[in-house]
Amino acid sequence: MNDTQIGGNVVPGRVGQYINGRRHRRMIKAVTFDLWDTVIHDDSDEPKRAAQGLRSKKEERRYLLWEALNETSPITQEEVWLACNTADAAFNHVWHTQFVTWRVRERLQIVIDGLGRGLSESALDLVVQQYEEMEINVAPDIIDGAADAIVDLSQDFPLAVVSDAIVSPGRCLRQWLELNHILQYFQGFAFSDEVGFSKPHRNMFALAAEQMGVAIEEMVHVGDRDHNDIKGAQALGMKAILFTGTRDKDKAITTADAICAHHRELPGIVRSLVGQ
Structure with a gap:
């Protein structure tokens, strides 16, 4: 049986990473990070938006699309909302089964085509920009301790975002x-809209490895989702650390090599895995 580390302590009995029936012991030379709920506190921008009297992100995005369409030709909000719901369901299906995240422009075009409508290129460009930059204009917070952990680890390892x-x-x-x-x-940076695939597709991790000049098996990945971040990385021969600081839904089912509850623990956990 494998030993899983939780906050620097060893807990026996978790299923670990094996390759061809042998425990994998490739030296860790680089660290990759998920962003959402690992470095970025997902939806921590929503209270900020509410305090400023703004709609939620979901409501605002749909309103912006409705506004653009309605200026071209009258249409009800209900029609746009229903089309967005349908497109979102299709997006989630493709994301979870084909490991592809459609770009914003593609998703909007699906909604527009489904409604039998059209937008000028300039009008569509504006809506795309408004969608994409919403989390920059009112930004979510960085998770407590993440910056310090990243600075610390960068002294000994090349780092990449996946x-x-x-x-x-x-x-x-x-x-x-x-x-x-x-x-x-x-x-290194591997973003699904740029790579053409999403986690756990090999191309995401392969690009990060190439940018850092290491083998995939020489990386450890830090993320909050067991399927994409942990099992996805382990299937490629990597080690993986489950971060539970803001989202711990997968803690009970994870096969992670270690579990990190706070970023202050992360540098020590990574270094303890080196050479294992």
């Missing part, structure tokens, strides 16, 4: 990292 881009694209996520003064600590 993150799905559901609405905010890679260009905006880079802006968020810069706003929080941690962009410079990363040597």
